[in-house]
Amino acid sequence: MPARTGKQYLEKLKKDRREIYLDGERIDDITEHPELKGAAEAVAHLYDLQYEYPDIMLTENEKGEKVATAFMFPKTKEDLWKIHKASKLWSEYSAGIMGRSPDYLNITFACYASRTDVWRKYGEEEKAKNLENYFKYIRDNDLCLTHCIVNPQVDRSVPEAMQGEGDLALHKVGETEDSIIVSGARMLGTLAPFADEMTIYPSRAGKGIRPEDTKYALMFAVPMDQPGMKLICRDSFSKKRDTFDYPLSSRFDEQDAIVIFDNAHIPKERVFIDGNTELYRAVTDEVNWGAYIVFQAMTRALTKLEFLFGIGHMIADMNGVNAFDHIKEKLGEIWQYKELTRSAIVSAIEGAKENGVNGVLVPDARPLTALRGCMPKWIPRSIELIQLIGGGGFLCTPSRKDMQGPLRPYIDKYYQARNKSALEKIKVNRLAWDFIGSDLAGRGELYERFYLVDSFRVTMDTYTNADKTAEIALVKRFLDQMVLEEEKELV
Ligand SMILES: Cc1cc2nc3c(=O)[nH]c(=O)nc-3n(C[C@H](O)[C@H](O)[C@H](O)COP(=O)(O)OP(=O)(O)OC[C@H]3O[C@@H](n4cnc5c(N)ncnc54)[C@H](O)[C@@H]3O)c2cc1C
Numbered sequence: 001m002p003a004r005t006g007k008q009y010l011e012k013l014k015k016d017r018r019e020i021y022l023d024g025e026r027i028d029d030i031t032e033h034p035e036l037k038g039a040a041e042a043v044a045h046l047y048d049l050q051y052e053y054p055d056i057m058l059t060e061n062e063k064g065e066k067v068a069t070a071f072m073f074p075k076t077k078e079d080l081w082k083i084h085k086a087s088k089l090w091s092e093y094s095a096g097i098m099g100r101s102p103d104y105l106n107i108t109f110a111c112y113a114s115r116t117d118v119w120r121k122y123g124e125e126e127k128a129k130n131l132e133n134y135f136k137y138i139r140d141n142d143l144c145l146t147h148c149i150v151n152p153q154v155d156r157s158v159p160e161a162m163q164g165e166g167d168l169a170l171h172k173v174g175e176t177e178d179s180i181i182v183s184g185a186r187m188l189g190t191l192a193p194f195a196d197e198m199t200i201y202p203s204r205a206g207k208g209i210r211p212e213d214t215k216y217a218l219m220f221a222v223p224m225d226q227p228g229m230k231l232i233c234r235d236s237f238s239k240k241r242d243t244f245d246y247p248l249s250s251r252f253d254e255q256d257a258i259v260i261f262d263n264a265h266i267p268k269e270r271v272f273i274d275g276n277t278e279l280y281r282a283v284t285d286e287v288n289w290g291a292y293i294v295f296q297a298m299t300r301a302l303t304k305l306e307f308l309f310g311i312g313h314m315i316a317d318m319n320g321v322n323a324f325d326h327i328k329e330k331l332g333e334i335w336q337y338k339e340l341t342r343s344a345i346v347s348a349i350e351g352a353k354e355n356g357v358n359g360v361l362v363p364d365a366r367p368l369t370a371l372r373g374c375m376p377k378w379i380p381r382s383i384e385l386i387q388l389i390g391g392g393g394f395l396c397t398p399s400r401k402d403m404q405g406p407l408r409p410y411i412d413k414y415y416q417a418r419n420k421s422a423l424e425k426i427k428v429n430r431l432a433w434d435f436i437g438s439d440l441a442g443r444g445e446l447y448e449r450f451y452l453v454d455s456f457r458v459t460m461d462t463y464t465n466a467d468k469t470a471e472i473a474l475v476k477r478f479l480d481q482m483v484l485e486e487e488k489e490l491v
Pocket residue numbers: 100147148149150152153156187188189190191256443446447450451452453454456457
């Protein structure tokens with residue numbers, strides 16, 4: 001089947017019988033649920049965009065069928081530009097709010113499938129084939145994936161396997177001829193109600209897997225209606241939301257859910273790591289996952305920064321505060337973050353190199369890794385700057401019902417801006433509030449701080465993993481020049 005349309009996506013979601021709970025209620029039909037419907041339709045719209053912009057959004061598989069660009073193995077810089085443009089288009093639909101648009105995991109699995117040599121290096125021929133087959137399956141059926149790669153927060157001060165006496169984190173509990181049996185929980189499947197498949201794979205936390213932790217070293221994928229798999233959603237932020245009052249929450253709450261496996265039988269052809277702790281620890285580093293996924297993630301972050309700059313400027317301009325130097329400086333700061341992000345993406349594409357295995361290009365990880373550490377600070381900082389620019393205006397926001405009520409003439413008079421009508425001004429402030437201040441916005445800020453692991457650990461890693469050769473050589477050159485006559489005497 002070629003790339004899906006929104007209608008095809010919704011039809012499959014409607015038939016699905018996953019065991020997913022929201023506020024104590026098992027959801028029967030996600031596409032009809034008042035608190036989930038809006039985001040389901042938003043994901044469907046992303047699929048429709050594939051046919052509105054086929055030159056950007058679609059490529060071909062080996063059989064000549066049209067498949068999503070994000071599944072591509074990039075062989076040229078033009079391919080990387082195309083992947084970037086496709087992610088950019090999708091991210092713009094939600095102003096970057098939907099962090100887990102399907103391209104996020106499409107790119108992840110394209111990355112894995114292009115580096116199954118790593119599986120073979122660690123003696124896993126059969127699992128390598130499973131991964132290659134699974135990749136073709138999701139690509140050719142244009143499936144939407146979620147992932148849970150972090151064990152639940154129980155006691156972070158001990159290795160993963162020791163949390164809650166070893167029984168809480170996801171682990172293998174048994175095996176049959178054709179499946180492995182797993183139990184335990186993982187966090188925090190963003191997009192879980194809307195995805196077709198749940199994927200489990202190693203993350204940075206995998207570094208906490210010791211050689212003896214074989215039963216925790218797992219990588220697999222299952223359909224969302226997998227028997228024995230249960231999901232619990234957080235509160236919905238699209239609850240009773242009017243599109244005028246909450247233009248973003250009403251449509252783009254992509255949800256987050258804890259997944260619990262209770263003696264779930266995972267078919268062996270869908271298992272990619274089963275107990276190989278060496279491979280589990282190596283996967284994230286050796287397959288260049290970081291470079292690919294941060295490439296997608298920073299493309300979306302660029303959209304968010306563009307939106308923050310745009311809305312900040314609009315507020316400052318309509319309130320006349322952009323006459324003040326410190327407001328200009330605040331807007332300039334957001335613009336700088338935006339431009340540095342754009343430049344890092346260009347640099348990552350232009351500095352891309354072949355992976356040394358099969359001619360697939362890997363974006364230059366250095367500028368992306370730097371951004372990965374900065375973005376959890378830059379986006380919250382930009383949100384703070386918007387608050388400082390907008391002041392109390394975010395709360396001078398009559399609702400749709402107020403606008404339809406008896407006080408409308410007063411609203412039109414007293415809510416006007418210097419260059420905008422009251423209605424226009426209220427719309428801008430409501431949009432901005434839903435981006436920086438509503439409960440969806442609060443979740444968005446937390447997302448930016450944590451979804452790629454927190455900035456502290458990422459920044460620490462950038463120092464640890466940095467290639468320091470050139471910089472050490474530079475300093476040494478100066479040290480060598482400093483060998484003065486007097487110094488020789490000191491030796
Ligand atoms: C909105 C949102 C959506 C998410 N979506 C997904 C998803 O779709 N899939 C998924 O798998 N995950 C998802 N996550 C989870 C994300 O991967 C984790 O939040 C992240 O890895 C951090 O783990 P944690 O939340 O358990 O925090 P913790 O690891 O408990 O960290 C909390 C604090 O303790 C510190 N800390 C913890 N351990 C150490 C240590 N060893 N050394 C030093 N400091 C430490 C951290 O620096 C941090 O400040 C999401 C998170 C959020 C907030």
